[in-house]
Amino acid sequence: MKNLQTNDPQIAELIQKELNRQRTGAEMIASENFVSTSILEATGSILTNKYAEGYPNKRYYGGNEFIDQIETLAIERVKKLFKAEHANVQAHAGSQANAAAYFAVCELHDTILGFSLAHGGHLTHGHPVNFSGKSYNFVSYGVNKDTEMIDFDEVEKQAKLHKPKIILAGASAYPRQIDFQKFKDIADQVGAYLMVDMAHIAGLVATGLHPDPVPVADIVTSTTHKTLRGPRSGFILSKIEDRLDKGGNPSTELRARKNLAQKIDSAIFPGLQGGPLEHVIAAKAVAFQEALSPEFKAYQKQILTNAKVLENKFKAAGIRLVSGGTDNHLLLLDVSLLGLGGQEAETLLDQVAIFTNKNMIPYDTRKPMDPSGIRLGTAALTTRGLKEAEMEIIAEVIIDTLISRQARDKKAKAENKEKVLALMQNFPLYPEL
Ligand SMILES: Cc1ncc(COP(=O)(O)O)c(C=O)c1O
Incomplete structure (x- = not known):
């Protein structure tokens, strides 16, 4: 940080103080972790200078020869890590990954059935002050009062009552394993997409220590910075085919011609974001490689x-x-x-x-x-x-x-x-x- 110390001592000093805080105390916030120095280097690299709107080999700017290779590596590595059919690594963070998933398959105000925020769900799973609660009609299931574990009878009841477009599984504060197959069975009964937000447990899923949502869910979103131990960011995995959208609705005709993978990609760009953060995408590629190691x-x-x-x-x-x-x-x-x-x-x-x-x-x-x-x-x-x-x-x-x-x-x-x-x-x- 030599240059920063000389040119902006105020910020340099605060970073140093924060480093000291991280070094000395015991960090037990469940959504935090410490990345490797390789990830720090990639995040702090010159890649931050580059505009790369679009996707590898289909960019709106020139000079993306190396950026394309970096993003392709990130995509290939995360697909290998989670054995996924399709991956989008451009979501700036977990919230954007969730926004893109909803945007890809829902119309505004469609119904989504998610885990109650009061029982451990996330802000982006329908909180009234969040874009999710304002843009979509969220309904919820919770945990059983005695066991404090997900109440699948209620999931089924709510699914049958509300016929949601998406059933969303995943949480920010749920200490138990989640049985994704049970969610899939209910989604199939009501013709809903199954979406899983595995932000907290992604590292456990990657290593086979938690049931895997990828084979059963249509869409899986995640952050990269919790158990997965990457930079602060997000990604989306999905099936390639859209098993539910058969087209026919004139207002969604353009979308209906796309498969699910294409819908996810266009929901991120040009739907929700501009230029991807390629320095963070490089850091994610490093994290995915690290996660593939014994x-x-x-x-x-x-x-x-x-x-x-x-x-x-x-x-x-x-x-x-x-x-x-x-x-x-x-x-x-x-x-x-x-x-x-x-x-x-x-x-x-x-x-x-x-x-x-x-x-x-x-x-x-x-x-x-x-x-x-x-x-x-x-x-x-x-x-x-x-x-x-x-x-x-x-x-x-x-x-x-x-x-x-x-x-x-x-x-x-x-x-x-x-x-x-x-x-x-x-x-x-x-x-x-
Ligand atoms: C389950 C879940 N999804 C999404 C997010 C949002 O991630 P971000 O803070 O990167 O937007 C979080 C963050 O805590 C989370 O716990």
């Missing part, structure tokens, strides 16, 4: 092992886990039974350098800005190299902070923070920077 599978297994350590420790301490535990990289803790709100729990953990986020729990009676839960994930700490023994120490600090009143006095907090900082020092982050 080390990546070992990493994903360790994510699951580490989450199980937390589950066991929290259960033993009497903390209630939504759905009783976890099958993936994340856990939802009901802190209301500890006499805390989610905001207070998040702040208390921040004070001991453990970064988490407050989160609604199913059937929450509190408000989104101070809900009953917090969400924790193990992807980032596992990248740092923490294994079972270290996760036990982290779990003990969390338990102490959330449960023990004495742990909330200044001295106890300082001691707990010191414990976390000392632990994290053994796992250097970006020593070369």
Whole structure:
């Protein structure tokens, strides 16, 4: 950062401070991770200079000889990783990937059946303030009140009642495996597209550690920056054929002549975006290559092992886990039974350098800005190299902070923070920077 330090010391200093924050604390936000230095280099490369509207070999600008090769590599690698028929790697982020999926097969105000936001769905799955809720008629299914797992009877009931154009599976805060085949069976009964947003679990899916949506879903969207450990971005996989659109509607005649892959591509460009971010596409290509390695599978297994350590420790301490535990990289803790709100729990953990986020729990009676839960994930700490023994120490600090009143006095907090900082020092982050 030599040049930045000279030319814009203010920004350089803030980046340095953020690096220091990332290095010293314990990052447990379930949607975050630490990318490799190769990915950092690609993201910070001269590719940011290039305009490349269009697709490889069909661009609206000259000079794309090398850009085309980069984007083609990204496409081929992600198709190989997920055994997909078609891939679009231009979505700037997960939200744009979802927007494009809806735009590709729906008319405005068509009905989409998605996972309730209050039960763990994402903002782009129909929140009223989001483009999704404003542009489409979202209806929802949730989790069973007792098991806190997806209620497939309700999915079926809602699907039959609303006859949605799309059934959407996938979540931001659901700690259990998702049975995509069950969703597909229901989609087939009502003639709906099956769309899966695998943003959180993409790394687990890529390595066979979570049921695979790609064989059964028409469209799969994802971010690249969570368990998949790539740059902040998104992508879309799809089948080539559109098994549902038989054409015939004059207003959609142009679209009806396209197959599903073509509809996805034209929904991204020219539908929703302009020039693709080729520096990020290069970084995604690097991430997909990394995810194809045996080390990546070992990493994903360790994510699951580490989450199980937390589950066991929290259960033993009497903390209630939504759905009783976890099958993936994340856990939802009901802190209301500890006499805390989610905001207070998040702040208390921040004070001991453990970064988490407050989160609604199913059937929450509190408000989104101070809900009953917090969400924790193990992807980032596992990248740092923490294994079972270290996760036990982290779990003990969390338990102490959330449960023990004495742990909330200044001295106890300082001691707990010191414990976390000392632990994290053994796992250097970006020593070369
Ligand atoms: C399930 C799901 N989909 C989509 C997104 C949106 O991704 P982005 O923040 O990259 O737009 C997220 C982000 O948290 C997510 O959890």
